[in-house]
Each structure stands twice: as C-alpha cells, then as structure tokens.
Amino acid sequence: MRDMTFRANFFFECISSVSWTLMNLGLYVIVYRFTPSIGPDSGWGQWQFFAFLATTWIVHSVVETLFMSNAEQFSEHIRTGSLDFVLLKPIDPQFLVSFQRIDWSGLANLVTGVALLLFSLNKLGLADHLQAGTVLLYGLYVACGVAILYSVMIALAASSVWLGRNQTLYDFWFYITNFSRYPMEIYQRGWGWSLWGIFTFIFPVLLVINVPARIIARPLDPRAWWEWPLAGFALIAAVAALCASRWLFLRALNAYRSASS
Numbered sequence: 001m002r003d004m005t006f007r008a009n010f011f012f013e014c015i016s017s018v019s020w021t022l023m024n025l026g027l028y029v030i031v032y033r034f035t036p037s038i039g040p041d042s043g044w045g046q047w048q049f050f051a052f053l054a055t056t057w058i059v060h061s062v063v064e065t066l067f068m069s070n071a072e073q074f075s076e077h078i079r080t081g082s083l084d085f086v087l088l089k090p091i092d093p094q095f096l097v098s099f100q101r102i103d104w105s106g107l108a109n110l111v112t113g114v115a116l117l118l119f120s121l122n123k124l125g126l127a128d129h130l131q132a133g134t135v136l137l138y139g140l141y142v143a144c145g146v147a148i149l150y151s152v153m154i155a156l157a158a159s160s161v162w163l164g165r166n167q168t169l170y171d172f173w174f175y176i177t178n179f180s181r182y183p184m185e186i187y188q189r190g191w192g193w194s195l196w197g198i199f200t201f202i203f204p205v206l207l208v209i210n211v212p213a214r215i216i217a218r219p220l221d222p223r224a225w226w227e228w229p230l231a232g233f234a235l236i237a238a239v240a241a242l243c244a245s246r247w248l249f250l251r252a253l254n255a256y257r258s259a260s261s
Helices: 007-031 046-080 083-087 093-098 104-124 132-158 169-181 192-202 206-217 227-255
Strands: none
Touching (some): 007 046, 007 104, 046 093, 046 104, 046 132, 046 169, 046 206, 083 093, 093 132, 132 169, 132 206, 132 227, 169 206, 192 206
C-alpha cells in the first residue's frame, strides 16, 4: 500500500537498481574482453564469474529488501527515543525491528540476478545437469549468506545505542560487504592473505557469496579439497554470526535509556 501510493517513486527505484546492476555487468563484460579468467588456474572464467555476480545480486537484494531500511530506522528509534514504543509491544524487539517494513523495490535486483544466473548456467552447459541436491545446497548457502550479512547489519544498527546517531551505518556496511563481492582467490597473493584470513575466519563476509557460487558454478572441476570444509565452516559461521549479533542486540537494549528516563 505504501509503495503503490507513490507508484512513480517505486518504479524509479526499481529502474535505478536495475540500471546500476547492468552498468556493473557491463564493466565485467569489458574486463573479460582482455582476460580469460580472474587469476591463473582459479577457474573463474567469464560465465563462472557471471554466476558469482548473479549470486551477489541475489543475496544483497534479499538483505536490502528485508533489512536495510529497518536497520536504518532502528538507529532513528534510538536517537529519537521512539524505541520505547517498540519495547512496549508484546513481541520480540529484534524480530519487530528487523521485519517492520519491506522495501519491495529491492526485489528488482533479485529478478535480474536470477535471470543472469540461469543464463550463465546455460552458457556453461550446467543448466540441464543441475541436481535437486545442488539446487537445495545453493539455496541453503544463499540463506547462510543472508544470515551473515543480516548479523553484520543488525550489529551495526545496535551500536547506535552507544554512538548516538550512527550516520556511518551505510558507509561501513558497504566497506565491509565490498570484500564479499569478489572471488576469494584475488586475496591469495602477498599481503592479501591477511585480508583473506580476516574476512574468512573473523568477519566471514568472504563466505557469503563464494560458497554458494562455487556450489552452483563449479569453477574447478574436480573440486578443490578445501571447498567442502569451507562449506562446513560457512554453516558454523552463519550460526555464530546470528548468535553474536543477538547477544550484541540484547546488550544494546540493556544499555538503552528510554526517552522518559
């Protein structure tokens, strides 16, 4: 009802989102005119990487549709003291804060991502050979990626209790998530190994896209020995991230001082 009240704004947001993704795609089309793959022996040729890119759009569109505007609004609730009214309602505050509204225009990138994924798999000759187990695993690890990014976002929003108006939420969010938008092989050189270690095992954002994209696109055939252990760690990381963000959210609520105090 809210979006259809201002239909022109809704459609322009959809067009803007899709235009940004298509320009991003155009950049990589140009890149692959000059190189056959990203990194020697990495397996990320043009269509494998486009499947990776499509997975990026799918995961991020779900996160931005469901959680981005809510996390921003949570910061405003804290700043203005209107969080009092959220806490008075007979429902878990984190659930209410996380799903208070849905930004439907964000689904435009989801549709674009699914279309690019199917097209890329068709070019790779994998579309006719996908098994139900592979598709289910892909969906599972896309959900794990969404869980990890949600955990980062709600933790950043909860920090507003101590920081006041957290205007850097979007900035820090994009700084962190930028590391997830590329295959992890690009970090496995020189001092990049330190970034690979930090953003795989401490802040596991490299797992968000790399694990599901590897399952569906199969850049290396046969698979490298470390891919399945990495997939197992992604499950652990998703659960740990949710638990850590939940703990931080509750700590933030305990530190919150209502507008009436």
